[in-house]
Amino acid sequence: MDKRFDKVIKEINRGKKFLAVSHVSPEGDAIGSLLGITLALRSIGKDVTAYLEDPVPKMFDFLPGAETIVHTLDGAGAFDATFAVDCGQKERLGKGFIALKGPGSIINIDHHATNDRFGDVNVIEPDASAAGELVYDLIKAASINMTLDIATNLYVAIHTDTGSFRYSSATADAFMKAGELVRIGVSPWEISRRIYENYPARKYVLLGMVLPTLDIINLDGGKSIAILAVTLEMFRKAGAEKDLADGFVNYARGIEGVEVGMLLREISANEYKVSMRSKGGVDVAEVTGYFGGGGHRNAAGCTLKGSLEDVKARIMGVIKEKTFATEKA
Ligand code: AMP
Numbered sequence: 149m150d151k152r153f154d155k156v157i158k159e160i161n162r163g164k165k166f167l168a169v170s171h172v173s174p175e176g177d178a179i180g181s182l183l184g185i186t187l188a189l190r191s192i193g194k195d196v197t198a199y200l201e202d203p204v205p206k207m208f209d210f211l212p213g214a215e216t217i218v219h220t221l222d223g224a225g226a227f228d229a230t231f232a233v234d235c236g237q238k239e240r241l242g243k244g245f246i247a248l249k250g251p252g253s254i255i256n257i258d259h260h261a262t263n264d265r266f267g268d269v270n271v272i273e274p275d276a277s278a279a280g281e282l283v284y285d286l287i288k289a290a291s292i293n294m295t296l297d298i299a300t301n302l303y304v305a306i307h308t309d310t311g312s313f314r315y316s317s318a319t320a321d322a323f324m325k326a327g328e329l330v331r332i333g334v335s336p337w338e339i340s341r342r343i344y345e346n347y348p349a350r351k352y353v354l355l356g357m358v359l360p361t362l363d364i365i366n367l368d369g370g371k372s373i374a375i376l377a378v379t380l381e382m383f384r385k386a387g388a389e390k391d392l393a394d395g396f397v398n399y400a401r402g403i404e405g406v407e408v409g410m411l412l413r414e415i416s417a418n419e420y421k422v423s424m425r426s427k428g429g430v431d432v433a434e435v436t437g438y439f440g441g442g443g444h445r446n447a448a449g450c451t452l453k454g455s456l457e458d459v460k461a462r463i464m465g466v467i468k469e470k471t472f473a474t475e476k477a
């Protein structure tokens with residue numbers, strides 16, 4: 149018996165009206181986990197409001213249940229309990245949630261090592277490849293039937309957070325669960341086609357502007373850092389939404405000899421959302437943590453204010469000082 153979810157299952161049995169939430173700028177794991185738990189609870193007769201502060205990126209709008217996600221909690225009233233999935237800090241659930249008067253017990257289900265355990269009940273497992281793996285385990289522990297719609301959402305959660313099963317997070321458990329979801333009827337090619345073979349052409353127009361910004365900074369010891377930048381001006385010129393820059397950071401990390409790849413994405417004038425990706429030698433969550441962000445060892449993010457050059461300099465300062473300090477000494 150899986151004991152980790154005993155308290156969660158008690159909350160499920162006790163409640164009727166639930167809220168499910170995930171983080172701002174949602175990606176595959178946030179949306180897949182949110183909809184997985186939402187559909188599972190609805191299937192046993194619970195009233196569930198699924199809330200995201202930000203819109204669902206177009207590449208994920210095919211997910212079963214996505215059409216029921218709401219983006220405001222005005223007039224929502226009180227809930228018996230709230231499921232927060234894939235989110236390390238309460239503030240990242242968005243302004244609408246923070247302003248909500250009656251979330252009930254907060255059930256925090258997450259896999260970020262940087263999670264600050266903001267829930268009344270916390271199931272935090274940094275070893276899980278995706279929050280979707282934990283929702284999978286919860287559904288099994290609660291003996292809820294895994295429908296194809298739930299399976300599709302959880303498959304996408306695991307698939308996207310493991311980088312299509314390429315990252316070190318792609319454990320035997322992740323493969324085993326994904327395999328089980330495929331057995332239920334999820335089609336890997338259908339999912340890949342919808343997510344990765346369906347980009348609007350303007351994503352490539354934007355990429356064409358971003359690649360020339362490549363800046364490679366060589367550090368002592370032969371390692372280097374690669375930085376790409378995308379500005380508001382580029383988004384405007386390409387007619388592209390902000391989420392179309394998702395994934396560009398991988399071009400930076402993908403370079404030979406590069407230890408950390410970075411994408412600096414201007415989200416408002418002189419404010420940058422920073423995405424960092426490491427090959428494993430540097431804990432980028434430690435670097436983003438210094439700036440109030442979070443994430444995982446190999447993938448982390450934070451937001452910084454200032455000019456592009458200023459933001460770059462501050463980040464490089466921390467990387468050089470904190471991360472390579474021990475090796476230099
Ligand atoms: P991203 O670069 O946005 O794909 O994020 C990589 C990882 O870092 C994800 O696990 C995010 O949840 C986490 N992350 C990104 N931005 C932040 C932030 N501002 N605060 C905390 N965690 C973040």
Ligand code: MN
Nearest residue numbers: 177234279309
């Ligand atoms: Mn995740």
